[in-house]
Structures are given as structure tokens and as C-alpha cells.
Amino acid sequence: MAAHDHASRTATVPDDGLDQRKAAILTAVVNEYISSAQPVGSQHVAGAPGVNVSSATVRAEMVALEGEGYLAQPHTSAGRIPTDKGYRFFVDHLTQPGTLDAARRRQVRDFFDHAHGEIEDMLERTSGLLADLTDCTAMVVGPAHGPAPVRSVQLVSLGSRVALAVVVLADGTVEKHPVEFPDDVPDTTLATAGQHLQGALRDHSLDSLPDAVGPTGDPQVDAVAAAGLEALRVVSGAGTGDQLYVGGPSRMAAAFDAVDTVRSVLTILEQQLVVVSLLRDVLDRGLSVAIGTEHGFEPLASCAIVVVPVSVEGGTSGTVGLLGPTRMNYPQALAAAQAVGEQLGARLGEVARS
């Protein structure tokens, strides 16, 4: 109780803070538990740098930390493990911005130096990179191309009554959707309608498509153009810009030893929509790390999520995320996600700007 009083009344940092020694102890417990996955005993902590007191004192402090909810004991006579609140404090106050080690920094640089080809490929490979860097499952959400202006619209005939509406956006993405016609459409009509659409839509964004394109005088062309516009509207609604790329889901199998946990986490990861909205949710709440139940998504209660927005040209679009057990290496994960997110944004910006 003395310890408790000390913490709540005379702590160095008044309110949500812990005095320096408690902080050092919490840090030691978190670090040790992250690397060993075993409950941490007072002896180990006493030997840690920054904690120059005996194990007995550490024990007393640990009792206090447990009372305040930062640590938990799986059972009496076991060491302590951090609670979600403990991790939260660690992430918020005990870990400096942190940078990647040299090897990883080079790996990121090399990757983006050699990144080329289609944007989708690059996002996919980026998720692999991030998984490699952190040993967590990585999630990359492609930039929503809402604001990207249309560069080209084309109707390509695939058959007498089927065409493909192909639209190229300024960010280098290509969207397409099949269009079916009730009657045969001659190639010339298709081409004319395509050009008409292109003229009308160029530099619009998919988010702000006009309700209709002006008449051309030829009713058949108008009909075809209207059908094409409809297809583009579908594309814009489907929002393939929110495409999710998951890298290294197998890492989740290494993170847990209960096969049930693994299965349920993998099941979640298969649901793009769920994952994307989960990431958005976390970001919307202004967090970059969601630990345990903080994201309010029960099935991932034993996981932590790291999210970093990708900003392209000032605006933010796209997300880079990491999923791992709550005892993940937060500093490293954050640093890696930030580095990759930054580089990715720069790279995407290049394409858009060039």
C-alpha cells in the first residue's frame, strides 16, 4: 500500500505517469517478455539496465504495478507479464521514436530503389517486405484512387455484344469492367462512344463522375456511352483502390502456439473488408497502435495492430499495417512500418508527379 501511495501521490509524472523506477521495471518486463514469451521474474528485472535495486524491491514495485493494472500474473509464483495497459504505457511513454537498424534500413532502401513495374505488384511485394522486416503479418491497403483524375477511357470490343470498359487513372492504376449490350454493336459505334466518354470524363475523378454525358446526335452511340458510364460507376463503387495485400500470414502461425488461435486469426485475415475497415477504424481513432482489445474486435484480442497512413503528395491515402501478437516488438514494428510507409508514399508520389 505504501508503494501504491507512492505511485499515485508522489510520482514524478503526476497523473498517468509512473515514477522512473516503475517505468524502468515495466520496460524491462516488456522487453524481456517480448523476447522470451515467458513470464518475467523479479530477478531478471533486477539485472536489467536502469534498474539498480534488489529483486526484493523489484517485487514490491511489481505488486504495485499489478495493482495499477500494468502487469499481470498468470498464477501465483509465476513471473509477471504485461497487460494491454502495460503495453500501452510502454508504447506511449517508454519507447522513443526509434529507427530501424542499418541492415533493415538498407533492405528498405534497396527494395524501393529496385521497385518498378505495376503498382499492384509493388504493393504486394511491399507487404512481403514488411513481413520480412518485422516477422509479423503485414497488411498494405492500396491507395484509394478517388481523387486521381481519369487519363483515358476506352471501350474495347470482346464480342459483338460484350465490351470492356477500361479506364486509366493518373496514379497509374487501370480499372475495368465488362459491359453487355442488348444488341450487336458495330466496332465503329463502340469506338465513337469510347472517344466520347473519354472526352467527357478526362480529368474527372472516379468519385465525381457526371450523371450523364452529353448527347452526340447518334442515339446508338449515346446508349453505348451510357452503358459504359454505368460500368465505370460500378468500378468506382467497388473501390478496388481499397485492395488489401496481406504479406506473410504464416508468421501468425509462429506467433501463437494454440492452433485454434492461429486458425481464427487467419480466418479474419481472409476477410478483406473486415481487415480494411479495422485498419481504417484504428486510424480514425487517431491511434497508430491498437493493443489487445483496444480495437474492440474480439477475435483479435490477443493481437496488436500497428497502422501507419501512407501520404502521397501531402494527402493521405493507403495504409500500411502490421498484425502480431500483443507481445510484438513495438519499437521495431513502428519503425519499420513508418519507414516503409514513408518510402511507399514517396514512390507513389513519384508516379503521380512524374
Next chain:
Amino acid sequence: MAAHDHASRTATVPDDGLDQRKAAILTAVVNEYISSAQPVGSQHVAGAPGVNVSSATVRAEMVALEGEGYLAQPHTSAGRIPTDKGYRFFVDHLTQPGTLDAARRRQVRDFFDHAHGEIEDMLERTSGLLADLTDCTAMVVGPAHGPAPVRSVQLVSLGSRVALAVVVLADGTVEKHPVEFPDDVPDTTLATAGQHLQGALRDHSLDSLPDAVGPTGDPQVDAVAAAGLEALRVVSGAGTGDQLYVGGPSRMAAAFDAVDTVRSVLTILEQQLVVVSLLRDVLDRGLSVAIGTEHGFEPLASCAIVVVPVSVEGGTSGTVGLLGPTRMNYPQALAAAQAVGEQLGARLGEVARS
């Protein structure tokens, strides 16, 4: 030994065969083991349909089957489990072509009735369907569009020195690749070069691109066109046609209880190239089922693979496959894969033909 002589000398089916009773016993063991995942004892088998003998007789036959390599015993005083050879015989001789049950058949029909939109989406969702049908991990390899003729080529400007080469193929797929130029290229030059390429390449396939397109008289246009052609060559080489879609990898976590096995299998599944060539390998060897070590790929020794080629318009391109534990439900898996493969082929054919 009497039993053994009986089997090897006087069996009804002379060579690779088993007499009817042994076959019935093997069938019972396989079926029981598939559904229970527990070693099967002689009593259970004696009660199975088609086996009207006592457990003692079953035991004698089991000894023979074990001697011939169809069954194995995890340890003395445990029941028998089928060996890879046992599964093989079961698949080859003891299971009739088999059809899907009504509910699943309807599920497949409904799916393809409502399948629409982009081909990639459909393939992705098809893998999900197949996983749902079989409770295995499904693999769908997109049709290589080697033979599909080019319907449209376009160079779209993304910046003064960057364009996107976009090619639409008759099968409804769209490929693209960025093209960079050493100098600024005016839009008109780009458009002219694009049209020139389109004229020269239309109805070629990506597999048989010409070495060069004829000169236009304008050297800058020629240079741009050559760069565009080069980009298309990259696209053709990259062969996104062999794109792999993996559905329901989480099912592998339910199939094994060793988390290590799960992890290594998932790691394999993340390597597109490995999986695609594995499937191709199995098909090339004329198999539709590869059990255990038959595929010669060590890390998947405890898995079985079911492969069905997808034939579009007579020719075969694309593959659907299933990955599960060796004790998977082969008849159902085969039936589902065949049904889905067939429907998928028909659907892809429709697009190509229409």
C-alpha cells in the same frame, strides 16, 4: 502367412489388386479414418457395410494389408491408418467418379449464375467457393493468356516522361506496364505511337509479338513505339496469366494439430511460383491426385493435392486445385474440383466466345 499367400496368389484381381474383402476393409479403414482422424480398429471395420466377417478375420486381413503396404500401425495395440499407398489404391480403385451432393451442386450453380465482373475477381472468388465446398485450401491458377489475341493497345500518358502501356486481350484481361522515356514526349506522339502499335499488334498474341513494328517515318514515334513494345514484352514474360489465387488457407490450420506443420504449409502457400509449378508438375505427370510424397515435395509430405485442369474451348489453360491433409475426403474433393473446373472453363469460354 496364409492370408498373405491368399492375397498375393489367388486374389480376384491378379496384380495390383486386392480381393474383394480386402478392398472392403481398406475402404472401411480409409473412410473411418478420414472422418475420425483416429486409428481404426478391427471392431469398427467388422461393423462396416460390405464387411460381413468377424473382427478376428478382419485382423488377419489387416495384417496382410499392412504387409503389402496399404495400412500402417502407429504403434502396437493401436488401430490401423492408411498409408499413402492405401490412399492411392482407394482413390484409384475404390471410389467411383462420385458426384457432388445436391446442396453443393446448387451452390456451384448459383455461384456461376451470379458470377460477373472482372475475371480476376471471379477467379479469386472461385477459390473461396472451392474452399467452402471442400473445407480444404483451394488453389486457382488463372488461364495463361498466351494464345489470347490482342484486342487493343494503348499508350496513356502519366507524365511527360512516363506512360502506361495498356493492352486488352480477347479473354477480357488487361495487362499494363509503365514505360519511361529519356526525353519529354508530346501527347500527340504518344497517341500516334499507340495507334501504330495497336495496328501492328492487333490479333497477335502476347506469346508471338513481332520483333519490331514497321517504321512510321517519324523517328520519335518509332522510338516511343519500340519502348512500348518492349514493355509489352515484359508483360508477356512476367506471365500474370499464371496468377495464383489461394482460397481459405486458414483451413490448413484446422487440418493439422501441430502448429509447426501449419506454419510450414502456409509458408509454402505464400510462394506462388512454387505452388504453381507444383500443380503443373502433378498435372504433367498425368495425375489428378498426388498423395503424400508422390509429388516429391518434402514440405508437403503430410498433404494431398487434387488438381483439375480447366479447359476453355477445348484447349486447356488454368488449373483448379485443392490442398488438404492426406486424410482428406477424396471423392468429395475430386467431385467439387471437377464441377468447379468445368463450370469455370465454361464461364471463361463464354467470355472468350461471346
Next chain:
DNA sequence: TGTTGGCACTCGAGTCTACCGAGTGCTGCC
């Protein structure tokens, strides 16, 4: 001669016990 009931045997799985030791909470001394 093939089939069967009977029987002794095997061995994994589960239960119980004892023990070890890492770790705790407490207490009294400095």
C-alpha cells in the same frame, strides 16, 4: 480350409503422487 471366439499381451492415455525450483510475499534489520 477359412472363419471364429477366446485369451494373453501390448502400450498409449489418463490419473495420481512426489518432487523440484522459480518465483512470490512478508518480515525484520540496516
Next chain:
DNA sequence: GGCAGCACTCGGTAGACTCGAGTGCCAACA
């Protein structure tokens, strides 16, 4: 307030034991 000392707790491991499903063998039988 910090610390050494100490009794205590309790999970994990190892060994003894039991249980029972399942086996292999054998003698009897149709």
C-alpha cells in the same frame, strides 16, 4: 526506503499405476 532472508505457492516434470482399446495367436468349428 532498501534489502537479505525465509517460508510458501504452484506449475512442470517424472515415475508408478490403472484402464482399455486393440492386437496376435491358437484351438475349435462348420
